[in-house]
Amino acid sequence: MGGGNCTVKHTLSKKDMVLISFMLFSMFFGAGNLIFPPFLGQSAGEQVWLSLAGFLLSAVGLPILGVVAIAKAGSFSALAKRVHPVFAWLFPLLIYVSIGPGLAIPRAGSLAFEMGMAPFLPATWSAQPWGLAVYSAVFFAVVFWLSLSPSKLVDRFGKLLTPTLLAIIVLIFAKSLLSPMGPSAQPVGPYAEHPAFQGFLDGYLTMDALAALVFGIVVANTLRAKGIEDKGRLSVYMIGAGLGAGVLLGVIYVMLGMIGSASSFLGKADNGAQILTSVMGYLFGPSGKVLLGVVFTVACLCVSIGLVTSCSQYFNSLLPRLSYRAWVSVLCLVSMAIANLGLTQILAVSVPILGAIYPVAIVLILLALADRVISARSFVYVTTVSLVALFGVIDLINATAGDHRWDTWLNALPLYAQGAGWVMPALLGGCAGMLLDFGRRSRGERREEQPS
Numbered sequence: 187m188g189g190g191n192c193t194v195k196h197t198l199s200k201k202d203m204v205l206i207s208f209m210l211f212s213m214f215f216g217a218g219n220l221i222f223p224p225f226l227g228q229s230a231g232e233q234v235w236l237s238l239a240g241f242l243l244s245a246v247g248l249p250i251l252g253v254v255a256i257a258k259a260g261s262f263s264a265l266a267k268r269v270h271p272v273f274a275w276l277f278p279l280l281i282y283v284s285i286g287p288g289l290a291i292p293r294a295g296s297l298a299f300e301m302g303m304a305p306f307l308p309a310t311w312s313a314q315p316w317g318l319a320v321y322s323a324v325f326f327a328v329v330f331w332l333s334l335s336p337s338k339l340v341d342r343f344g345k346l347l348t349p350t351l352l353a354i355i356v357l358i359f360a361k362s363l364l365s366p367m368g369p370s371a372q373p374v375g376p377y378a379e380h381p382a383f384q385g386f387l388d389g390y391l392t393m394d395a396l397a398a399l400v401f402g403i404v405v406a407n408t409l410r411a412k413g414i415e416d417k418g419r420l421s422v423y424m425i426g427a428g429l430g431a432g433v434l435l436g437v438i439y440v441m442l443g444m445i446g447s448a449s450s451f452l453g454k455a456d457n458g459a460q461i462l463t464s465v466m467g468y469l470f471g472p473s474g475k476v477l478l479g480v481v482f483t484v485a486c487l488c489v490s491i492g493l494v495t496s497c498s499q500y501f502n503s504l505l506p507r508l509s510y511r512a513w514v515s516v517l518c519l520v521s522m523a524i525a526n527l528g529l530t531q532i533l534a535v536s537v538p539i540l541g542a543i544y545p546v547a548i549v550l551i552l553l554a555l556a557d558r559v560i561s562a563r564s565f566v567y568v569t570t571v572s573l574v575a576l577f578g579v580i581d582l583i584n585a586t587a588g589d590h591r592w593d594t595w596l597n598a599l600p601l602y603a604q605g606a607g608w609v610m611p612a613l614l615g616g617c618a619g620m621l622l623d624f625g626r627r628s629r630g631e632r633r634e635e636q637p638s
Contacts (some may be wrong), residue, residue: 198412198423201338206423207409207430208551209343212351213401214249214394214431217485221458223439226497228387228461230456233381238440240385240530245392245439246432252398253405253428262399263295265554268567275618276401277546278500284543285396285499287517289536291490292524294553295325296532298486299525302479319526326522333494333514336404337411342545343488344613351484354477358412358442362376368451386438387604391542395551397493398428404496427542476503494518501579528576538585542578545608549574564621573615574608610613 198206218562223241230237258312259265268272284290298605299321309318376384405424414420445465452464466474473533498513508516520554526533584592600608 188485188516191521196360196526198409198414203414203423203426203430204342205340205345206405207434208348209340209408210253210401210405210427211429211434212343212348213404213496214293214397214435214486214489214636215351215485216489217301218392218441219245219435219439220481220485221462222388222392222440222451223458224446224461224465225458226377226385227443228371228449229374229446230377230381230385230443231373231375231447231450233377234370236381237373237377237385237388238389239445241389242436243387243389244386244441245389245394248390248551249398249435250428250432251555252395252547253402254425255426255551256399256402256406257424258318258419259554262402262419265550268553268562269550269571270568273571277543279504281399281499281543281547282500283394284328285400286493287520287524288626289539290533291493291521292527293532293536294493295322295329295525296487296519296528298325298483302483302486305475305479306533315526315565318528322522322525325487325490326518326525329490329494330518332487333498333518334492334511336344336407336499336510338496339495340408341403341492343491346454347484347488350443351481351488354481354484355438355441357478358466358469358481359445360463362445362448365469367448367465367468370447371450383604384409387606391605393540396540396544396547399547399551400500401492401498402491403499407499423590429590445446445592458525481546484571490521494521511631538582541585541605544584545578545612546571549608549612563617566616567624569619570615573611573618577608577611590631 222245223238226237226241227234237315256262259268262278263274266277269277296318299318303321304317311432335624371379373381405427406420409420409423446458446461449461450463452461452468454463455461462478463475466478468474494514494517497517498510501513501517502508502510553567553570567600580592581596584596585591596602597606599610600606601609
């Protein structure tokens with residue numbers, strides 16, 4: 187009887203898995219994910235399918251691999267400890283601060299105001315600091331309230347927020363099919379020469395692999411709350427949730443990319459937000475602006491709740507003297523204050539910092555997935571992460587110092603101009619680690635051969 191009860195307790199229904207996948211999708215799908223594919227679609231034009239294939243490979247593939255890596259390692263901290271105990275403390279802290287209250291959460295709040303509220307206010311109001319201040323206070327009050335009960339996230343995301351977001355995007359896509367816009371234009375710039383590669387780089391720049399490392403704790407805790415304690419089963423369900431969320435992301439990205447591809451006749455736009463604004467006006471008239479405002483608001487709200495929840499759980503584990511509720515309060519207040527700096531200022535700071543952190547996260551994910559070849563005790567972790575982190579710091583200093591003193595050296599690195607200059611340091615670090623592993627094995631074999 188005991189064994190039977192245990193089996194029931196530790197098995198999730200298909201409905202539960204779908205709802206958890208919906209939750210994870212909502213946490214991933216922020217406003218940035220909303221505006222990248224339409225811009226890619228318009229720029230790639232007739233080459234949209236090749237560009238989307240590259241985009242899906244990185245924008246969907248890397249986050250799924252991130253969830254899988256955390257599931258295989260057991261936790262983000264356990265994965266980071268393979269490099270060094272100090273790194274295991276410092277790097278997760280840096281990621282949680284950066285993708286949480288330091289940059290990403292305030293950015294979501296500020297963007298929700300720019301796209302979801304400012305268009306409906308008189309120009310004199312939206313330009314005043316108090317407009318953003320009042321909106322951010324209301325926005326983060328909602329985030330605070332919805333983040334207080336992590337156990338209810340599945341119900342709130344899976345049954346309400348995610349279906350709302352998906353329904354609106356599907357409605358927009360269906361309307362674009364019923365009210366055909368225009369033919370795809372000729373691809374421009376790098377989309378004409380290397381459409382798939384440029385699409386891959388666009389997806390890479392969404393930086394959702396960082397979010398995958400952060401959201402792993404929320405998915406794991408959600409599964410534990412449903413009685414899943416066995417590590418093997420926990421890992422399987424986490425991977426299943428990651429794959430489910432990835433499928434949803436992929437479908438939505440394709441829809442948005444196709445909408446962007448057919449939008450060329452509306453005029454050239456500087457970013458995806460402008461494309462969506464023009465498309466919504468064409469398809470739905472004045473009400474299109476309202477619908478788009480709802481989409482951006484819900485997307486920003488979902489991401490903010492997911493980040494506040496995961497960051498609060500993490501900081502509560504570091505400093506348990508402060509309760510989870512207290513951490514939610516602190517993070518919402520700090521995020522609200524930073525959000526009032528404005529979107530432009532936040533983006534100016536966030537891009538170079540996240541750009542320095544992201545390659546290290548990708549390297550950790552790839553190494554974790556190669557655990558059958560590279561053991562957790564391998565020198566490869568230390569050498570690869572160290573060289574990539576050093577590259578990131580140098581690149582960050584070079585980008586922010588103003589004089590760009592190392593431009594000549596950095597531009598000599600393969601793929602640097604495309605935003606992937608870290609690849610060569612990673613390869614060199616991997617080779618160095620393998621040589622050190624070989625030396626350690628050789629010394630161990632010689633000791634065994636010596637007579638006792």
